[in-house]
Amino acid sequence: MSLNRISDSVYVLEGAVNIGVLVKGKEAIVVDTGLGDTGARKVRRWLENNGLLPIAIINTHSHADHFGGNAFLLKRFEDIRVYAPEIEDAFVRYPLLEPAFLYGAYPPDELITDFLVSEASPVHEILKPGSLKIGGFDIEIVPLPGHSFNQMGVVFENVFFAADSLFVPELIEKYRILFFVDYNMWIETLNKLKEFKGYTVIPGHRKFDTSIDAIVERNLLHLEEIKKLVTSCMPDPFDCVFNKLGIPENPVSRALAGTSIRAVMKTVR
Ligand SMILES: [Zn+2]
Incomplete structure (x- = not known):
């Protein structure tokens, strides 16, 4: 199992969710950990095969598919420090909050799925915008809110981990409506991304x-x-939007699309 080499010091496990690994000497930092422990297992093997010790995990945001492997990596490397942005940290520590947020009450069982709820993970440090020094790593943290409350991107040397601040066209076509919690914030974030040419x-x-x-x-x-x-x-857009976009009738798809619709409604009242 090999990771894709982006530069001398940056590697990516490309999967359903990309997992980044920053390398300096014999130390490593993992950027997001994937859904469940599938990706994290591969990253662990790769780190061990290369004699690298992960000292930190940076979670860009609290969606289950971005922190799902935290718990697995923490079991193997117990000194790892987990970094997550404020508010996002609450969802990482209490994953049930995600479906609760989507549903607006204690979530029904249909929303307590692997896709929305990952194993909980501790968060040791709050990720803040600006320069961040972890061991020998000099990192820049960039706020990217809109897709989630307080998502943040990671800049290391010439590589920018943009998390879910933008989606490739194939995924826009696949989902028909992307997930976001704040429409205007996301537009502002997207315009800011142009600085990363x-x-x-x-x-x-x-x-x-x-x-x-x-x-x-x-x-x-x-x-x-x-x-x-x-x-x-x-004024009652839900069924109309679901039908026009052909959003599948399953509760997870509708809960996700419903949140994006509500995020738009706030701006058109
Ligand atoms: Zn996300």
Whole structure:
């Protein structure tokens, strides 16, 4: 099992969710840990095969598919320090909050699924925007709110882990409505991403080889289209939007799409 080499000091396990590994000497930092422990197991083996010791995990945000492997890695490497942004940290420590947030009450069993609820993990340090020094690593933390409350990206040398601040066109087409909790914040975040032109950008899912500008524009267009659709379906947009986009009838898809719809509603009242 090999990770994809991005530079001398940055590697990525490309899967359903990308897991980043920053390397300096014999130490490593893991950026997000995937859904469940599948990716984390591969990363653990790779770290061990290369004689590397992970000293920290940075969780960009608290969606289950980004911190699911924390618990597994912590069992093997107990000195790991987990970093997560404020508010996101609460969801990482109490994963039931995610479906509760989506549902607006204690969640029904259909929403307590592996996709929405990962094994809980401690958070040792709050991730804050700006420079961050961990061991010999000099990292820059960039706020990227909108997709989640307080998502943050990670810049290390010339590589930018942009988490779920942008999605490749194939995924926009697949999901038909992307997930977000704040419409205007996400637009602001997307516009800020254009500053990262000279960087190798690693999104949270998949990869792209076009310019970041093209991907940003595609995401902005998507948000604009969703806003138009929600506006046309007001005042009670849910079934109208679900039907027009063909959102599957399962509770998870509808809960996720419903949250994005509510995030738009706040801006069109
Ligand atoms: Zn996410």
